Amino acid sequence: MSAVDVTADATGTTGTDAAALALVSLASMTPARLDALLRAWPDPRDAVAAVLDRDRAVTDVIRARSPATGAPEMAALVDRWSETVDVAAAERTIARRRTQVVLATDAHYPIRDDVPRRPAVLLAEGTTLDAFCGPRVAIVGTRAATLQGLDDARQLGRALADAGCSIVSGMAIGIDAAAHEGALEAGGVPIGVVATGLDVVYPRRHRALFDRVRAAGLLVGESAFGTKPEPTRFPVRNRIIAALADVVVVVEATVKGGARITAERALEYDRPLFAMPGSRRNPAAAGCNALLADGAHPLLDPSDVLLALGMTEGSRRGWAPRPSVHVSVDAQACVRACGGEPATADQLAARTGLDPAALARALAECQRAGLLTQSRGFLWPV
Amino acid sequence: MLASVRSATLLGVDGQLVAVEIHVSNGLPAYNVVGLPDAAGRESRERVRAALLSSGLEWPMRRITVNLAPGGFRKTGSGLELAVATGVLLAVGELPQGCLDGIGVLGELGLDGSVRPVPGTLALVHALRREGYGRVVVPAANAREAALVAGVDVLPVRTLPELRACLKSELSWPSPDDVAPRRGSGAGPPAGTDSDAEALDLVDVRGLKEVRLALEIAAAGGHHLLLVGPPGVGKTMVARRVVTILPDLLPEEALDVTRIHSVVGEVPDGVLMTRPPFRAPHHTASSAAIVGGGSVRPRPGEITLAHCGTLFMDELGEFAPAVLDAMRQPLEERVVRISRQSSTLAFPADFLLIACSNPCPCGRAVTECTCDPGRLARYRRRLSAPLLDRFELRMSVARPDADEQPGDPSAVVAARVARAVARQRARYDGLPWRRNAAVPAGRLRDFAPLDRVASEVWREIVRRRQLTGRGAVTVRKVARTIADLAGVDDIDPSHLLLAESLRQDTP
Numbered sequence: 001m002s003a004v005d006v007t008a009d010a011t012g013t014t015g016t017d018a019a020a021l022a023l024v025s026l027a028s029m030t031p032a033r034l035d036a037l038l039r040a041w042p043d044p045r046d047a048v049a050a051v052l053d054r055d056r057a058v059t060d061v062i063r064a065r066s067p068a069t070g071a072p073e074m075a076a077l078v079d080r081w082s083e084t085v086d087v088a089a090a091e092r093t094i095a096r097r098r099t100q101v102v103l104a105t106d107a108h109y110p111i112r113d114d115v116p117r118r119p120a121v122l123l124a125e126g127t128t129l130d131a132f133c134g135p136r137v138a139i140v141g142t143r144a145a146t147l148q149g150l151d152d153a154r155q156l157g158r159a160l161a162d163a164g165c166s167i168v169s170g171m172a173i174g175i176d177a178a179a180h181e182g183a184l185e186a187g188g189v190p191i192g193v194v195a196t197g198l199d200v201v202y203p204r205r206h207r208a209l210f211d212r213v214r215a216a217g218l219l220v221g222e223s224a225f226g227t228k229p230e231p232t233r234f235p236v237r238n239r240i241i242a243a244l245a246d247v248v249v250v251v252e253a254t255v256k257g258g259a260r261i262t263a264e265r266a267l268e269y270d271r272p273l274f275a276m277p278g279s280r281r282n283p284a285a286a287g288c289n290a291l292l293a294d295g296a297h298p299l300l301d302p303s304d305v306l307l308a309l310g311m312t313e314g315s316r317r318g319w320a321p322r323p324s325v326h327v328s329v330d331a332q333a334c335v336r337a338c339g340g341e342p343a344t345a346d347q348l349a350a351r352t353g354l355d356p357a358a359l360a361r362a363l364a365e366c367q368r369a370g371l372l373t374q375s376r377g378f379l380w381p382v
Numbered sequence: 383m384l385a386s387v388r389s390a391t392l393l394g395v396d397g398q399l400v401a402v403e404i405h406v407s408n409g410l411p412a413y414n415v416v417g418l419p420d421a422a423g424r425e426s427r428e429r430v431r432a433a434l435l436s437s438g439l440e441w442p443m444r445r446i447t448v449n450l451a452p453g454g455f456r457k458t459g460s461g462l463e464l465a466v467a468t469g470v471l472l473a474v475g476e477l478p479q480g481c482l483d484g485i486g487v488l489g490e491l492g493l494d495g496s497v498r499p500v501p502g503t504l505a506l507v508h509a510l511r512r513e514g515y516g517r518v519v520v521p522a523a524n525a526r527e528a529a530l531v532a533g534v535d536v537l538p539v540r541t542l543p544e545l546r547a548c549l550k551s552e553l554s555w556p557s558p559d560d561v562a563p564r565r566g567s568g569a570g571p572p573a574g575t576d577s578d579a580e581a582l583d584l585v586d587v588r589g590l591k592e593v594r595l596a597l598e599i600a601a602a603g604g605h606h607l608l609l610v611g612p613p614g615v616g617k618t619m620v621a622r623r624v625v626t627i628l629p630d631l632l633p634e635e636a637l638d639v640t641r642i643h644s645v646v647g648e649v650p651d652g653v654l655m656t657r658p659p660f661r662a663p664h665h666t667a668s669s670a671a672i673v674g675g676g677s678v679r680p681r682p683g684e685i686t687l688a689h690c691g692t693l694f695m696d697e698l699g700e701f702a703p704a705v706l707d708a709m710r711q712p713l714e715e716r717v718v719r720i721s722r723q724s725s726t727l728a729f730p731a732d733f734l735l736i737a738c739s740n741p742c743p744c745g746r747a748v749t750e751c752t753c754d755p756g757r758l759a760r761y762r763r764r765l766s767a768p769l770l771d772r773f774e775l776r777m778s779v780a781r782p783d784a785d786e787q788p789g790d791p792s793a794v795v796a797a798r799v800a801r802a803v804a805r806q807r808a809r810y811d812g813l814p815w816r817r818n819a820a821v822p823a824g825r826l827r828d829f830a831p832l833d834r835v836a837s838e839v840w841r842e843i844v845r846r847r848q849l850t851g852r853g854a855v856t857v858r859k860v861a862r863t864i865a866d867l868a869g870v871d872d873i874d875p876s877h878l879l880l881a882e883s884l885r886q887d888t889p
Contacts, residue, residue, distance in 0.1 A: 143754070143755045144751065144752060144753060144754065144755050144758070146749070173755050174755065203756075254752060281749065281750065282749065282750075283750055283751070283752045284752075341749065342748070342749045343780070344592075344777075344778045344779065344780040345592045345777075345778075345883055345884075345886070346589065346590055346591060346592040346593055346777075346778075346779065346780060346782070347780055347782075347783065349592050350589055350591060350782065350783050350786050351783070356591070356592060356595050356880055356883075357876045357877075357880050358876075359592075359883070360876065360879040360880040360882065360883035360884075361875075361876055361879050363879075363883050364843070364846075364879045364882065364883070367846060368842075368846065374847075374886060374887060375887055376741070376748045376778070376887060376888065377610055377611075377741070377748065377776070377777070377778020377886045377887065377888045378748055378749065378778060378780075
């Protein structure tokens with residue numbers, strides 16, 4: 001008896017989910033159109049029925065959102081939708097991929113309703129939706145990050161995940177990936193928000209990272225399966241990152257870049273915004289410094305974020321402790337000569353006045369002690 | 383009615399003895415060349431005939447067959463024409479039998495009977511000498527070049543009638559100096575060196591202490607050097623000054639180098655190239671231009687012209703990937719093998735490679751780069767890891783701080799390099815290599831031994847830097863050179879660490 005009930009219940013939910021996914025999967029479906037449809041017909045099944053009926057109301061509801069498009073075109077679009085909407089296929093996809101469909105009307109929908117233009121339907125894959133519980137921190141930044149930026153993002157992800165925050169980011173190369181890695185290292189919950197379909201791995205070199213995020217947290221998106229990476233989708237995706245997060249941290253960002261868009265959305269949605277200060281010489285820090293000039297909170301320590309979340313921890317978490325090793329005077333001089341910024345051996349030779357052999361000895365010592373790393377022809381302070 | 387004249391033709395950068403056999407018989411007048419002549423060889427009929435007639439000699443209206451032996455390979459160029467003409471004269475009795483015994487004949491003919499120079503004279507004379515022809519008739523214009531070959535009696539001629547007269551002992555052979563007077567000091571700089579090499583000096587370079595050191599080590603040990611940095615920081619400026627610190631060529635090297643350049647016609651009249659060549663091909667160069675090639679007559683490429691000298695590749699990343707990949711084998715073997723349907727040629731290619739590259743498409747310093755990661759990744763892929771691994775010295779070049787001082791002038795550096803090179807020449811005396819860079823990995827134990835402390839440091843470097851096998855060997859060879867520059871026999875840990883610091887992980 002109860003088994004039958006559960007089945008019926010499950011079928012009911014799946015029916016809603018499948019209808020929602022079927023709507024998402026329609027050609028030329030945009031977040032705005034989907035939102036309009038589901039506001040008019042809060043149950044996706046009703047919306048599907050309306051589309052199948054070629055209800056004139058469908059055309060009207062959609063045109064209200066994009067008045068520039070003429071009525072005949074819109075009617076033709078709805079006609080096409082009515083021919084292609086396929087709930088059964090959506091149902092099969094959900095069963096196969098175990099995709100979780102979250103409607104804005106659901107109780108466990110993770111985005112507060114004060115966010116304008118929040119997605120009407122979120123698709124998620126990975127562990128359970130419990131991953132949305134608890135504080136969420138977005139860590140975003142440029143793809144062209146420096147070694148130090150990557151290390152900061154990783155440490156930040158690790159420290160905040162360790163404190164119990166989910167780490168939201170965009171799965172991109174650079175800061176995004178480093179933040180996810182940090183969360184994974186701490187055994188925390190990464191939430192990767194993608195601009196493509198959930199079945200598309202972009203960038204492709206992150207295939208392993210996608211698998212690990214699925215296993216430990218969630219991949220979230222609003223686009224239909226099979227949606228390819230298109231440049232226009234990334235800024236749209238960034239609003240979800242900002243909306244999902246309770247606090248947004250920008251680690252390294254160029255002046256014009258996706259991270260700046262996420263930061264603007266965060267301000268629009270009234271999320272606390274942190275930016276990590278950087279050197280004026282570092283173009284990857286210019287965006288952060290500009291945000292600071294505009295009034296973002298400077299992030300000097302991971303615990304600053306916890307404070308903003310109201311998570312009063314007894315101890316400051318801090319960055320990974322610097323290796324406190326005893327090194328020679330020459331090695332110390334090399335670290336000082338870097339001044340916290342990458343330098344070539346040539347520059348260090350000139351600044352320290354060491355002869356090449358002594359410099360080579362000192363640099364090897366610094367690398368052994370973990371004070372400097374050698375990469376791309378530069379020595380980077382750790 | 384049979385005559386045979388010894389001459390030689392080019393096979394790659396080497397001379398190859400050719401016996402020109404002439405048979406004149408009764409029958410319908412005809413002229414046939416057999417024995418794989420190229421187009422120029424087949425055209426020889428018109429030139430030989432016109433030259434004979436212009437010289438007041440008779441063209442036999444009989445059946446003439448010219449055979450170029452051995453028949454196995456294609457004879458190229460027109461350098462056999464004088465031999466053909468002489469053979470015809472010999473066959474019809476215009477010349478006494480036996481007058482050409484022990485004499486080789488080289489030269490191209492003009493329609494007026496003049497004898498014109500042939501490319502690669504040095505290689506050709508060398509081949510004749512090797513085969514036992516100690517007297518060689520050469521075009522007067524090539525006399526001084528031919529005289530560079532030791533133990534050869536050079537018989538220069540200006541015209542066909544002059545040759546005939548000399549062979550008939552009606553005239554005495556002119557001396558090389560008569561026909562091609564030694565030019566005075568106005569001869570210009572030797573080919574292959576920068577025309578303004580005199581004006582270059584390392585003292586012009588401000589700062590870049592480590593880069594200059596890397597250049598010195600590269601020059602001393604023959605280690606390939608890659609300089610990576612944004613435009614305008616002085617990469618090219620430093621690299622071009624390598625010519626000012628390389629020692630003079632050894633006599634046999636000088637002969638090799640001159641021979642190679644003579645083949646492509648780049649040696650000014652008979653000057654022995656004693657300075658190491660410096661070649662700087664443009665990045666649009668084709669694979670054949672760089673490594674050598676060509677179907678009918680394979681020509682040496684830039685890497686062979688840089689033999690015993692420097693090949694400078696500016697904007698390494700802009701060279702076609704196929705070109706860079708084709709260079710990998712010669713970089714390893716110091717010889718390039720060109721295989722064609724008819725033959726396989728080996729061109730020497732033992733050169734010092736110095737290359738410059740921008741770190742990324744935007745050209746800014748690594749720390750200031752704003753390149754899109756995808757574009758950057760594509761740019762970096764152009765320089766394949768196997769190629770980068772072959773650079774023993776890899777330096778990142780950054781803009782020097784403002785107040786940096788120039789270092790030692792070229793003369794001082796050159797003296798240090800010469801000392802290190804002399805040490806290597808003595809150490810590798812009788813072995814098939816001369817520089818530390820060329821020591822086979824298996825012989826490092828003999829020539830670059832490490833004591834217990836040094837070998838621990840070496841292993842630590844290999845571990846820490848995760849070096850490949852080649853990388854590990856390289857660090858040891860460079861350390862050997864650093865020790866040689868310091869004038870010491872034993873490699874100590876600081877040499878290894880310095881070698882390591884000059885082999886950076888470039889972008």
